[in-house]
Structures are given as C-alpha cells and as structure tokens.
Amino acid sequence: MTNTVKMDAPDVLEISPAKERILKEAIDLFYEKGFERTTVRDIAARAGILSGSLFHHFKSKQEILYTAMALTTRTMGESAEKAVEGITDPARQLRALILNELNSIHRETGHAAYVLVDEWRSLDDTYKEAVLAIRDNSYEACWDAALEGCAAKGLLKGDLRVTRQLIRGSLAWTRNWYQTDGKMTLKALADEVLATFLSR
Amino acid sequence: MTNTVKMDAPDVLEISPAKERILKEAIDLFYEKGFERTTVRDIAARAGILSGSLFHHFKSKQEILYTAMALTTRTMGESAEKAVEGITDPARQLRALILNELNSIHRETGHAAYVLVDEWRSLDDTYKEAVLAIRDNSYEACWDAALEGCAAKGLLKGDLRVTRQLIRGSLAWTRNWYQTDGKMTLKALADEVLATFLSR
DNA sequence: ACTTGACAACCAAGCGCTTGCTTGTTTTTA
DNA sequence: TAAAAACAAGCAAGCGCTTGGTTGTCAAGT
Numbered sequence: 001m002t003n004t005v006k007m008d009a010p011d012v013l014e015i016s017p018a019k020e021r022i023l024k025e026a027i028d029l030f031y032e033k034g035f036e037r038t039t040v041r042d043i044a045a046r047a048g049i050l051s052g053s054l055f056h057h058f059k060s061k062q063e064i065l066y067t068a069m070a071l072t073t074r075t076m077g078e079s080a081e082k083a084v085e086g087i088t089d090p091a092r093q094l095r096a097l098i099l100n101e102l103n104s105i106h107r108e109t110g111h112a113a114y115v116l117v118d119e120w121r122s123l124d125d126t127y128k129e130a131v132l133a134i135r136d137n138s139y140e141a142c143w144d145a146a147l148e149g150c151a152a153k154g155l156l157k158g159d160l161r162v163t164r165q166l167i168r169g170s171l172a173w174t175r176n177w178y179q180t181d182g183k184m185t186l187k188a189l190a191d192e193v194l195a196t197f198l199s200r
Numbered sequence: 201m202t203n204t205v206k207m208d209a210p211d212v213l214e215i216s217p218a219k220e221r222i223l224k225e226a227i228d229l230f231y232e233k234g235f236e237r238t239t240v241r242d243i244a245a246r247a248g249i250l251s252g253s254l255f256h257h258f259k260s261k262q263e264i265l266y267t268a269m270a271l272t273t274r275t276m277g278e279s280a281e282k283a284v285e286g287i288t289d290p291a292r293q294l295r296a297l298i299l300n301e302l303n304s305i306h307r308e309t310g311h312a313a314y315v316l317v318d319e320w321r322s323l324d325d326t327y328k329e330a331v332l333a334i335r336d337n338s339y340e341a342c343w344d345a346a347l348e349g350c351a352a353k354g355l356l357k358g359d360l361r362v363t364r365q366l367i368r369g370s371l372a373w374t375r376n377w378y379q380t381d382g383k384m385t386l387k388a389l390a391d392e393v394l395a396t397f398l399s400r
Numbered sequence: 401a402c403t404t405g406a407c408a409a410c411c412a413a414g415c416g417c418t419t420g421c422t423t424g425t426t427t428t429t430a
Numbered sequence: 431t432a433a434a435a436a437c438a439a440g441c442a443a444g445c446g447c448t449t450g451g452t453t454g455t456c457a458a459g460t
Contacts, residue, residue, distance in 0.1 A: 018435075034321060036236030040420060053436045055421065121234060158392050162384075165377045166370040166396055173369020184362075192358050196366055196397060218409080240446060253410045255447065404459075411452075418445070426437070 015071070019057050022047045023071070026064050031111035035065055035122040065119065066127040072112040073131055076104055077138040084142055090149025091198065097146055099190040101171050106180050114175055155198045167197055215271070219257050222247045223271070226264050231311035235265055235322040265319065266327040272312040273331055276304055277338040284342055290349025291398060297346055299390040301371050306380050314375055355398045367397055 015023070025046035029038040040061055044051040058064045083100035084093045104113040123131070147164055150156045156163055170193060178189065215223070225246035229238040240261055244251040258264045283300035284293045304313040323331070347364055350356045356363055370393060378389065 034234075034236065036234065037322070039418080041418095049435085050437055051420085052422075052438080056435060059421095061420065122237070158395060159384075162389070162392055163396065165373060166393065169370040169373025169376075170366040171369070173365060173372060176369075177365045184359075189362070192362055193366065195358060196363065216408095239444080241444095249409085250411055252412080252447075252449090256409060259447095261446065402460090404457105406457095407455085409453085409455100411450105413449085413451105415448075416446100419443080420441105421443105422441075423439085424437105425439105426435105428435070429433085430431100 015067075016057070019067075022054065022057055023064065023068050027068050027111050027115055030065070030068070030115045030119055035115075035119045062124050062127065065115075065123055066130065068112060069116050069119075069123060069127075069131050070134055072116045073134045073139075075109075076101075076113065076116075077135065079104060080139050080142045084146065090146050090153060091155055091194070093142075093146035094150055094198075095190060095194045097143060098167070098171065098193050099187060102174065102186045102190055102193075105171070105175055106178060106186060110175075117172055150198065157199050163197065167193070170196075215267075216257070219267075222254065222257060223264065223268050227268050227311050227315055230265070230268070230315045230319055235315075235319045262324050262327065265315075265323055266330065268312065269316050269319075269323060269327075269331050270334055272316045273334045273339075275309070276301075276313065276316075277335065279304060280339050280342045284346065290346050290353060291355055291394070293342075293346035294350055294398075295390060295394045297343060298367070298371065298393050299387060302374065302386045302390055302393075305371070305375055306378060306386060310375075317372055350398065357399050363397065367393070370396075 022043065026038070026043045029042055029046065032038075033042075039051075040054055041051040043064070044054050047054075054064075058067065079100055080097060083096040087093045087096055101113075104110065120128070143164060147156065147160050151160055174189070178184075180186075222243065226238070226243045229242050229246065232238075233242075239251075240254055241251040243264070244254050247254075254264075258267065279300055280297060283296040287293045287296055301313075304310065320328070343364060347356065347360050351360055374389070378384075380386075
C-alpha cells in the first residue's frame, strides 16, 4: 500500500500470539495507570512471565508502547474506511464515523484508543513520526471527505477544521463520563452528537 | 464555608512567595512532561534551588501537585463566577463561560488548567477528594445555571448533561490544536463554539 | 548598641528503593 | 535437536526523600 521504506521501523504486522497477549495486558495497564506508572514488572506479571522475558519479544518498554499505538492506529484507520464503505450521503458518513470512533473508544478494544490519545506524550519522537505516517493515510481522509460533503450540502456552518476539532474533542472526552453499562447506548449517543453538530 | 474538618489537609491559602515560584515552575514542567516524568530535581533546578530544599516547602512531590490543583480549582471557580456576574441572558452567560474557560486554558496561567485535567490520574485518592470538595461549590453551578437557562429558552436540544460534556470535551481538546499566535482569536473561537452548540 | 537566640531557607551528601534492561542458563516447543 | 521462550539473578542509574549542618534575618534581652 504505502510506498515508503519500511525497513527502519520494525514491521508492526508481525505479531506472534505471545506478543499479542503481552500487548493486550500492557494496553490495559497503560489505560489504568498510564505509561510512566506502569513498570515492565507489572506488564510481565499480568502476562504470566517474568520481567526479563519481556525483552525477548520487545527490545524496550518504548517499543511496547510504539507497537500498541501503531497497531491501534492502523486498526482505527481500517475501521474508519470500512465504516463509510458504501455510504454516499455525507451526513450518514459522518454518523458512521462518529459511531465508529465511539465504538473504538468504548468497546472491548477501547483501551487501545484511549492509550493512543492519552499517552502520546510518552512516546519517543522517533516513534511518533512512524505512527503519524500510518495515521495520515486513511483515517483523516475519511473524516475530511464526510465533513466536506456535509459542508457542501449546507449541513455544517463555520470553519470546517475548527468543527472537526470540536467533534474530535467531544468524542475523546466521552471516556471521562460515558458509562457503557448506563441507559444510553452508543448509537443513541452517536445520534445526539450528530444532532448537536449538524445545523438543520 | 464548608463544615468539614479542615485540619488534615494543609490550607492552600497559605502560599509564600517561594512556594509560589516553585509551584509555577512545577506546573510548567508537569505541562511539558507530565507529573511522572518530572523529577523533583527538575523542579528544584528551575526554581534555582537544590532538590532537597523543595521539601522544606512541600512535604512530598504529591503535595506539590495537590497544591497546584487545589489552587487552580479555586481560581477557576472564582473566575467562572466573575465571568457570569451581572449577565442575565443565558446565551450570553454561556458565551462568557466558554470564553472564560478558553482563557483559563490558553492564557498565561493556562498550564495550570491543563495540568488539572491531564494529571488528575496521578493525584493520590486522598487529595482527589480534597480537590473535588473545592470544585463542586461554584464552578459546576455556574455552568448548570447557564445551560438550564438556554434549554428553557429552547436554545439547546437533547440531554443537557450530555450536551454539557460535549462542550467540555470540545473546549478541553482545544489545547491540542489551537495556537494562541494563530489568526483566530479566543473570542472568535468562543463565538464559533457557541454557534456550533446553540440551535437557532 | 551590641549580643543573643530562634527561625526559615537552603546546601551537601547520600540512603534505600525502584526502575528499565542485561546476562547466562534452563525449559519448552516443534 | 535446535530454535524459541522463559527463568534466575542482578547491574547501573535514577528516583523521592532524609539528614545534619550552614547561612542570613530580625526581634528580644541586657
């Protein structure tokens, strides 16, 4: 797909079952305590191994964070593309993207999306670039297309880039208050968000 | 005001000039690197003293974070009350609160508001309660009043509590994209946010 | 006017502990 | 039987914090 050289960064595609289990536990811990407060001993204990054994799979704690973020970024990009697939109406595209993002944050794999945003500062600069390279391809393009479509139809007023950020902020913040087990479903929340941001 | 015993927690009102300088530097560092990545040696160096001398003013690193957050919380509460003072129209109240919050985030003291949100997880549970006790008094009440006023006038649709959180998220997220030195002023941004969330 | 003593602020040194990570060896798997 | 995976042990560095002593300040005592 991408024509950039991939040799420098370890290919995130290659994930052994063991790696996957470690990543899952690491993400959960990063979600609970943050990257810095999580020790390699914590991660190893949850994965059922000793701390030293971690470094057989990842060369550093940073690489664990990077792999988790790179994987999450790719997954969310694919997920966004799939969400708008076959939808032509821009308002419906937007709703699909909103619901998709809410699902990413609050469903079982949700901790990964949370970590991607919240622990970004903890990622080394070199790795940041690598993750951004993955992100820019598909994810942003989907959102831009949907938003521009809405704007063309007069469904959105004001600066599109600002609106985009306002929506993004609203969605990201849901992790601080939305309860999966509450009365409101994610679909209902998605509708509420859409209704809030679309002028009618 | 509060009838709870206050003896356990140190009164945040008492801040010597030295304490204030240390707090300012600490907040800047927490903003730049996060609480965990910031060492007491970092803070001391910026304050122009040695690390051990910090503990003459604060009994622990945690207490530095707590003091910063308690102070910020009180300041923001007072600031919100002052912002809506004398304003009766709920839409104008809301605009004032939005602008006030944007100012808190992006003006000179902005790092404090940022830290309050972003490093909340790093604060010990005991201290969390103390900060929440300060917060609940004024800040939330101002927002609730303005939002209910808007709803009564038909300016807001949907669940008020959800709307409140969507706005809060949009505002908090601005720190990830809004540039103080850019073309858009904070007032213009406040207007854009207001226009986005109010139905017309 | 000079001494005294109490106090806050700070320094210099380092303690005890935890951290991420390494090494050499053993176990498991295929 | 050889590679992959995990263990056992521990190192060097950095962490928050403590200790004991040195300043500068200023009001009380003589």
